[in-house]
Amino acid sequence: MIASLDELTFPTPKSITGGCLCGGIRYKVDFPVDHDFKKASGSCQCTQCRRQTGSLFFLAHTIKPASKSSSSSNEIPSTLKEYIINPASPIGARGICTNCGSFMYWRPKSNNPPDKAEEEEEEDYLELAVGTIDPEYLFGEGQEEHEGYGLALVNGGGGHSWCKNSIRGVTDGISWLGADGRGTRKEEH
Numbered sequence: 237m238i239a240s241l242d243e244l245t246f247p248t249p250k251s252i253t254g255g256c257l258c259g260g261i262r263y264k265v266d267f268p269v270d271h272d273f274k275k276a277s278g279s280c281q282c283t284q285c286r287r288q289t290g291s292l293f294f295l296a297h298t299i300k301p302a303s304k305s306s307s308s309s310n311e312i313p314s315t316l317k318e319y320i321i322n323p324a325s326p327i328g329a330r331g332i333c334t335n336c337g338s339f340m341y342w343r344p345k346s347n348n349p350p351d352k353a354e355e356e357e358e359e360d361y362l363e364l365a366v367g368t369i370d371p372e373y374l375f376g377e378g379q380e381e382h383e384g385y386g387l388a389l390v391n392g393g394g395g396h397s398w399c400k401n402s403i404r405g406v407t408d409g410i411s412w413l414g415a416d417g418r419g420t421r422k423e424e425h
């Protein structure tokens with residue numbers, strides 16, 4: 237039995253760094269002091285996320301784009317491309333590295349003009365693919381003073397989307413994915 241969400245305590249990082257497999261994309265995230273590390277952590281088992289990640293679920297940590305910056309400058313890294321499934325009617329954009337194929341993030345995107353977007357309270361956030369976070373932050377690789385911040389970054393507290401796509405005997409039994417109550421299981425999004 238894993239600790240319930242309320243019982244969970246963990247050290248939290250002030251910032252993290254990460255990147256794609258080839259190193260063409262590097263990023264640094266500075267967390268605001270009020271960042272909610274539980275609410276920001278979640279998963280998705282929708283078919284689109286499965287196809288893109290090549291895995292049965294996508295593990296994400298939600299950040300505000302303002303807290304994300306390229307490590308060198310604010311220019312978009314040259315190997316970053318946003319893939320949109322249906323450009324005529326987009327619901328989201330997926331950031332990938334054009335050189336190595338790493339999946340970096342999902343973010344909401346629509347064709348709404350800015351005023352309409354505001355009216356509909358379109359949220360401006362980015363779901364960072366946690367596997368791209370550097371190992372020193374995920375599990376403390378090479379560190380003597382800490383064991384990483386994996387639990388802060390990937391605790392499931394924000395809930396789990398598209399659980400109606402759960403695969404019986406495989407993804408429905410994973411504690412982390414809400415099987416014993418850590419994080420709300422949502423049928424769809």
Ligand SMILES: [Zn+2]
Binds near residue numbers: 256259260
């Ligand atoms: Zn790359």
Ligand SMILES: [Zn+2]
Binds near residue numbers: 284285286294397398
């Ligand atoms: Zn998904």
